Amino acid sequence: MRYPKRIRRLSVPRRTAQLATAAMLVATTMAACGQDDGADSSAPKAPATIPELTKDPLTLSFIWFDWPPAHALEDFANAEYAKERPNVTIKVNTVPNANWHDAMFTQFAAHKTDFDIPILDSQHIGEAVTNGNILDITDFVKKNIDVKAYNPYLLAAYGQFPQAETGKRDENASMYGLPLLGDTWTMIYRKDLIGDKPPQTWDQMISVAEKCQADHPGVSGLAFHQANGSDAAAVTYNTVNGVYGGNLWNAKERKIEGVLNDAAGQEAMDVLVNKMKPLTAKGSGNWFIDEVNATVAQGKACIAFNWIAASGGLLDPKQSTLGTTREQILDKLGFATLPSQKTNLVPLGGMGMHVSAYSSKANQAEALNFIKWFERADIQKKWAAAGGVPSRTDALASPEFLDAGPFNQVYADSVPRMRDMWNVPEYARLVDIENTNVNAALNGAKEPEDALDDIAKEQQGVLDSGSGKGGGGL
Structure with a gap:
């Protein structure tokens, strides 16, 4: 932007x-x-x-x-x-x-x-x-x-x-x-490191990032949000959950336990923690918008994910080591819609x-x-x-x-693919539970399967103990 x-x-x-x-x-x-x-x-x-x-x-x-x-x-x-x-x-x-x-x-x-x-x-x-x-x-x-x-x-x-x-x-x-x-999120990729064509599937993206990291010492394969704050780590997990066919909950039945942590949900958590996390920079366990942008601008990531509305500064030569003009930066940076896998969902x-x-x-x-x-x-x-x-x-x-x-077409193309979180009065408590546990899994404080089970159990407890006013959801 x-x-x-x-x-x-x-x-x-x-x-x-x-x-x-x-x-x-x-x-x-x-x-x-x-x-x-x-x-x-x-x-x-x-x-x-x-x-x-x-x-x-x-x-x-x-x-x-x-x-x-x-x-x-x-x-x-x-x-x-x-x-x-x-x-x-x-x-x-x-x-x-x-x-x-x-x-x-x-x-x-x-x-x-x-x-x-x-x-x-x-x-x-x-x-x-x-x-x-x-x-x-x-x-x-x-x-x-x-x-x-x-x-x-x-x-x-x-x-x-x-x-x-x-x-x-x-x-x-x-x-x-x-x-x-x-x-929504855009995938930001180094055209000069991985080529002009962006990865089309999530698995392919991980493979490309792994090779890029191996071929370019000092450059991490991936950069994405991991922080235990706002909705940073939660959106990251929910995005991976969506593309691997998972669901955050059954809205009609207000059921999270057994839905979020089903086989698809567990696969998504395994992908995030055991395949994506090893491709990130040391010390990135609490990164959010600014940290991801900074590592891209400094030329230290092969592929990154960030909100489109926060990406405009990446094209500013005063803040980038990738070129002295906007055009030079765009010779190295590409912006694409998120890769798909079992679905093509993207975060709203x-x-x-x-x-x-x-x-x-x-x-x-x-x-x-x-x-x-x-x-x-x-x-x-x-x-x-x-x-x-x-x-x-x-x-x-x-x-x-x-x-x-260069990312505005990405947004226009992404609108039909969007999925939001739960829109319920208990949202603030639900997202805090998810952020804390996903961040713990990413930083090695919890096993991925245990973290997801804990999220599901604790979130279900919040819904069961709440008034349920407003019903519905996403």
Whole structure:
């Protein structure tokens, strides 16, 4: 992805949102569990028609984690939205990725937010809806948004709750958000080391990486996310699980144990730990987005996997040892969709925009107006040209998007292949269990089979002990 020059980077700056730190210490456990006994049981409804907007100066605040798209959004919105609403200033507050969930849900638990538009991961929606933290925008969407302009699954993933099965949308389900940024993994490969043609199967990819590592001392065969934080290690395992034919759970029966750790799941864990991990660099057991990008930019990986929305800095000569120009770097780096194996599934990334239930009426009205404006066809194409990953089908097929970066075609081709995690109120606890155990297996602290069995048992315990509100899932 191509970002404006000022924000094209590999490293993450340390600009942070202003948070109620004392409240965080009190409320984090409650928020992480997806339960707030004092919260409403359902989300309040937004009006179908946008209320009259104020003419007074107004700051519309977002909250997101600290990465290039967050800064791209602030720059883009202040440049473009101001043309229609010159009295409005857009502020995108950012926090470290590891603190993103708690930074939002701590304030939700206090029923007071210093943000108007929380940018939620797709799996956060169930928790926010169950606790009444965000507005139900179903009527607003029906009146203001052309839902036929989107791939149905993208609408479901970034706004619907409860969700239907992966890849489907229930048109009768309520909507709580709309897409902001689409994303998935891209395979990044060294054309000068392995050739112009990327591996087509996962097994072939491992074989090619193994040979490349043997042929080029000092260069690791693979680089991928392994950290016990955010959803890093969990997404990596879930991706391998998907391509080897596994399932994360049986959503209808809310059953994880015996599904995640079946034969396909165990094969995926064996591949990840015993075949992929030996091809990574020493000390990579806690790598995430920045570390993978850095090793690619330094020419120290044959094949890597990273989120498309975080890959723009790889083309910056100031941050790369692979060339002094963008063109020289692209002579060595290739970007491709993920290899398939038993299936061709890829991870769904990206996030949606939502409206805080605790913002003032004036700010809620402005938030709805911003969302309507942002989802327009012309604005989505401008967002694509500015470095964003749009979700409208017409924007995804536009030259503004496809010509903006060498990995944008990868995203467009990957949309039909996407699979998300569990979209349930218990998500935060489920992903923590998986991150901890997958990371332990990758770092040799647990046997792969034991780690997967522990994940399945502990996650099942969370589902069995929860209220089950929201049902459904992916």
